Amino acid sequence: MSNNVATEARSVSKVYGSGANQVKAIDDVSFSVERGEFVALVGPSGSGKTTMLAMLAGLLQPSSGSVLIDGEDLLEMGDGRRAAFRRRKVGFTFQANNLVSFLTALENVELMLRLAGQYDRQHRKRARQLLEMLGLADRMHALPRELSGGQQQRVAIARSLINNPAVVLADEPTASLDTERAYQVVETMAHLVHEQGRAGIMVTHDLRMVEYTDRIIHLLDGRLEQIVTPDDDLSCLADPGSCQMISDDVFAVDSDQVAAAVS
Amino acid sequence: MSTALYLALKETWRNRGRFFLFSLVIALITLLILFIAALGEGLGAGNREYLENLDADLLVYQDTADLSIASSRIGCTTRDALRSVNGVKAVGPIGFSSATIPDANRGEDLGVSLIGVDPGRPGEPPVTAGQGLERRSANEAIIDRMVADVTGLRVGDRFQIRSPQGGEDQLYLLKVLGITESQMYAIQPSIFVPIIKWDEIRPQARVSGGAQDPACNVAAVELDDPGQIDEMRARLVAQVRNVDVVNRQTAWENTPGYTAQQQTLNTQNGFALLIGLLVIGGFFQIQTLQKVPQIGMLKAIGTPNRIIALASLVQIVIINLLGVLIGGLVTFGVSLAFPPGIPLVFEGQAIVRALASILVIGPLGGLLSVRLSLRVEPLIALGLGG
Numbered sequence: 139m140s141n142n143v144a145t146e147a148r149s150v151s152k153v154y155g156s157g158a159n160q161v162k163a164i165d166d167v168s169f170s171v172e173r174g175e176f177v178a179l180v181g182p183s184g185s186g187k188t189t190m191l192a193m194l195a196g197l198l199q200p201s202s203g204s205v206l207i208d209g210e211d212l213l214e215m216g217d218g219r220r221a222a223f224r225r226r227k228v229g230f231t232f233q234a235n236n237l238v239s240f241l242t243a244l245e246n247v248e249l250m251l252r253l254a255g256q257y258d259r260q261h262r263k264r265a266r267q268l269l270e271m272l273g274l275a276d277r278m279h280a281l282p283r284e285l286s287g288g289q290q291q292r293v294a295i296a297r298s299l300i301n302n303p304a305v306v307l308a309d310e311p312t313a314s315l316d317t318e319r320a321y322q323v324v325e326t327m328a329h330l331v332h333e334q335g336r337a338g339i340m341v342t343h344d345l346r347m348v349e350y351t352d353r354i355i356h357l358l359d360g361r362l363e364q365i366v367t368p369d370d371d372l373s374c375l376a377d378p379g380s381c382q383m384i385s386d387d388v389f390a391v392d393s394d395q396v397a398a399a400v401s
Numbered sequence: 402m403s404t405a406l407y408l409a410l411k412e413t414w415r416n417r418g419r420f421f422l423f424s425l426v427i428a429l430i431t432l433l434i435l436f437i438a439a440l441g442e443g444l445g446a447g448n449r450e451y452l453e454n455l456d457a458d459l460l461v462y463q464d465t466a467d468l469s470i471a472s473s474r475i476g477c478t479t480r481d482a483l484r485s486v487n488g489v490k491a492v493g494p495i496g497f498s499s500a501t502i503p504d505a506n507r508g509e510d511l512g513v514s515l516i517g518v519d520p521g522r523p524g525e526p527p528v529t530a531g532q533g534l535e536r537r538s539a540n541e542a543i544i545d546r547m548v549a550d551v552t553g554l555r556v557g558d559r560f561q562i563r564s565p566q567g568g569e570d571q572l573y574l575l576k577v578l579g580i581t582e583s584q585m586y587a588i589q590p591s592i593f594v595p596i597i598k599w600d601e602i603r604p605q606a607r608v609s610g611g612a613q614d615p616a617c618n619v620a621a622v623e624l625d626d627p628g629q630i631d632e633m634r635a636r637l638v639a640q641v642r643n644v645d646v647v648n649r650q651t652a653w654e655n656t657p658g659y660t661a662q663q664q665t666l667n668t669q670n671g672f673a674l675l676i677g678l679l680v681i682g683g684f685f686q687i688q689t690l691q692k693v694p695q696i697g698m699l700k701a702i703g704t705p706n707r708i709i710a711l712a713s714l715v716q717i718v719i720i721n722l723l724g725v726l727i728g729g730l731v732t733f734g735v736s737l738a739f740p741p742g743i744p745l746v747f748e749g750q751a752i753v754r755a756l757a758s759i760l761v762i763g764p765l766g767g768l769l770s771v772r773l774s775l776r777v778e779p780l781i782a783l784g785l786g787g
Contacts, residue, residue: 188783197701197779218705225703232701232782235694238408240415252404253704281415297702309783 144304144337145194146170150203152189152360163189165360166203171305171353176331176338178348181357187341188309190357194339195228195307196220208304225254229298229336231327233310236294237282243269243293244278250300261300268296272326288319295327299334306331308340312347324350345372405711413716420720423684427724428731430677431759435732435747437673438755441666443744445751447588448662449653451516454583457493457523457621458630460652461637462645468655470497475644476616482641483620488633490625493522494596494617497586498603501563502552503572511551514586515562517599523621526593531556531579538597542575546582547590551742556580562592565604573602587656588744622646674758682766685717689770696774697781706775713771714764721763725756 152164164186171177179187192198193205196212205212207227212220237246247265251257269278272292282290291311298306308327312320324340328350331338340351348354349368356363366372413420446453452460461483466473475494483492496517501510518524520534527533528543535541542562544554554560554577561572575594584591594602600615624633630648637646647655654660689696696709736747746752778785 188785192780192783192785195701197783198785221700221703221705223703224701228703230698230702230782232698233784235698235782238699239695240412245411249404250702252407253702253708 142172142174143170144173144175144208145339146206147190147194148204148206150190150193150200150205152186152193152198153201163360164193164200164357167357167360167362168203169355169362169365171337171339173304173337174332174335175353176328176340176351178351178354179339179341179357180343180345180348180354181363183343184359185357186360187343187357189360191307191309191339191341194305195230196224225250226301227304229301229303229306231291231294231298231306231308231311233313236290237297239282242279242281243274243285243289243296246282246293247297247300250297254301256301265296265300268300269293271330272296286319287315288323291315291319291323292326295323295330299330299336302334304337306336306338308338310341310343312342312344317346320344320347348372405708406715408708408712409715409719412712413719421723424720424724424727426680426684427677427721427759427763428728430673430680431725431728431756432732432735434670434673434677434755434759435728435752436745437666437670438751439732439736439745439747441663441670442746442749442751444588444666445659445663446583446746446749447585447744448656448659451514451526451584451586451591452649452653452656454526455524455621455649456527456623457649458624458627459622459634459637459646459648461492461620461622461641462647464643464645466645468645468647468651470618470652470656473618474616475618475620479641479644480617480620483622483637483644486633486637486640488625488629488636489622491523491623493519493524493621493623494615495524495619495621496596496599496603496615496617498564498599499587499589500592500602500604502548502592503561503563504552510563511548512589513545513548513562514589514591515564515599515602516586516591516593517596517603517615517617518593519596523623526581526584526591528579529582531577533579534593534595535578537595539595540573540575540598541578541595543579543581543593544577545584545590545592546580547585547742548592549577549580551590562602564602567605571602573598619652670755674762677759678762678766680766681717681721681763682769685713685767685770686773689713689773692774693777694781696777697779700777700779701782709774710771713774714767717764717767717770721760721767724763725759728759729756 148168150164150167151162154161154163167190179190181187189198193200199213215223238249241249244265247269248257248262251261251265266278269275272295274289274292277285277289311323315323324347327338351368354366354368461475462468463473463475480492480494483489498515500513500515502513503510520537525533526543534543548554556577556579558577559574561574563570563572596615596617624630634646638644699709736745739745
């Protein structure tokens with residue numbers, strides 16, 4: 139595995155139910171994301187995007203395979219250690235209910251510092267700087283209900299980055315935003331991921347947003363359909379039937395091989 | 402703890418309107434529970450005060466009376482026999498009946514417990530003003546402070562007392578020799594008269610002049626060594642015929658209706674507490690249900706269960722404390738407006754127990770919501786699970 143790899147999924151499968159009711163939500167998916175790389179996880183509804191994201195975050199246990207963040211296998215951790223690991227290594231942005239409703243924008247970001255035991259002057263200053271960088275200098279003391287959807291998402295981005303995580307995960311961060319705000323949010327996220335050297339993974343069904351990403355991981359019916367770049371022909375993303383299957387062998391190896399396969 | 406406290410305080414303050422309203426609900430429950438406790442304490446005290454404060458260690462009943470004061474008769478011979486038992490310091494007769502102090506000015510007669518005692522012997526209450534009884538047959542009385550407050554009688558005043566004799570009401574003139582405190586019996590304030598005078602005044606089928614050594618209801622026994630109460634009880638039963646001997650607590654617990662009354666009020670209090678438990682539990686349960694997505698998000702970003710549970714618990718304790726404080730203050734204010742005749746006593750162990758129980762039911766009721774918050778899956782934040 140390359141030293142630059144922040145997170146890696148190795149032959150990950152997830153099966154729900156058993157016997158005749160068994161459903162394979164994720165089927166032997168492998169890929170890796172490097173530091174400073176912003177990746178989109180796309181696919182139609184039911185393709186397994188969110189399940190994959192949950193496993194990458196350690197919120198869901200794979201049925202088989204493994205997920206590594208900074209070289210550490212999440213499956214080998216107990217619940218408590220995994221939660222602590224998430225606090226340190228994973229930043230999260232959700233589709234909705236992103237913020238604690240009774241905390242201001244600044245307090246929401248600072249909450250991560252409190253949870254990580256880093257609530258000191260230096261880190262609090264960084265929280266303010268992050269919010270200023272995200273254009274929220276004058277909204278720091280506003281409660282979530284006083285913020286627009288776009289502003290709330292930007293606060294969530296600030297919160298996801300405040301602890302310098304290895305991986306930033308975003309679940310449909312633009313789903314409840316109008317187009318202009320959606321572009322702003324994704325552009326900001328991509329910029330910060332690149333600038334700060336994090337690995338960013340964004341689940342989205344909005345293909346317009348992939349232009350800010352470095353790679354696009356396409357899931358279909360729980361399987362890895364293909365990995366492309368925004369410069370490739372993306373027509374098959376909109377019409378999965380026209381996509382050419384990629385050999386599993388390509389993704390069962392390390393990230394360098396993956397990169398070579400998609401280039 | 403600090404992050405949990407921070408989250409609890411922030412949420413409470415930023416939603417202070419809602420939480421204050423709920424504190425008022427808890428305050429109303431507190432008011433109800435404290436009033437029931439005060440009523441229980443007041444009625445209990447009204448029944449047992451005299452026996453509780455009695456300057457005697459044991460009470461002697463006729464053995465066939467089944468510890469009923471009204472049915473018990475202890476004659477002179479029995480009292481002498483009690484006195485002769487080794488270890489007995491003093492024996493005093495006590496007679497119980499009711500009478501009325503008529504008052505044209507008040508427009509309302511005052512019912513009192515008329516208690517006959519021997520001057521200077523166990524049974525006579527201590528006075529806080531004036532002096533104790535002097536002669537066994539004098540027209541003199543010690544009155545309870547409540548009688549003095551209601552009638553305006555003072556030491557040295559004379560007053561009439563009414564009692565049915567032979568089918569007609571008779572009036573008796575008594576002089577106030579002294580005033581005593583906290584001596585209610587049968588939920589009535591008491592007046593104490595010499596036992597011979599009591600025998601003359603007490604309601605009878607025929608007019609009586611009062612015997613020289615009348616039978617009383619019970620005998621109060623003071624011991625040389627109060628620490629040997631159990632041994633002395635057994636010794637008295639063994640050496641004196643046809644008697645039943647009990648301590649003061651057993652005596653008041655066997656006054657008419659005392660136990661049934663206290664059980665009724667305790668049951669009411671129990672139901673009020675149960676209702677409180679359900680209301681408080683229900684509120685915090687609904688509150689947690691509304692917060693499930695947020696709790697899921699908090700867990701997803703790595704908030705430990707410990708912090709989420711502690712924050713919930715701290716919040717419940719804060720709201721509960723505020724409600725109990727408001728309820729306590731309102732109860733105190735309302736209690737000041739009640740006239741002295743109403744048997745409400747806002748002091749004593751019953752009130753402390755009631756306050757403690759309300760403080761306990763808050764967190765107890767909230768435990769369900771804490772459990773619910775612990776069971777919220779972080780996957781909820783991603784729209785999975787739940």
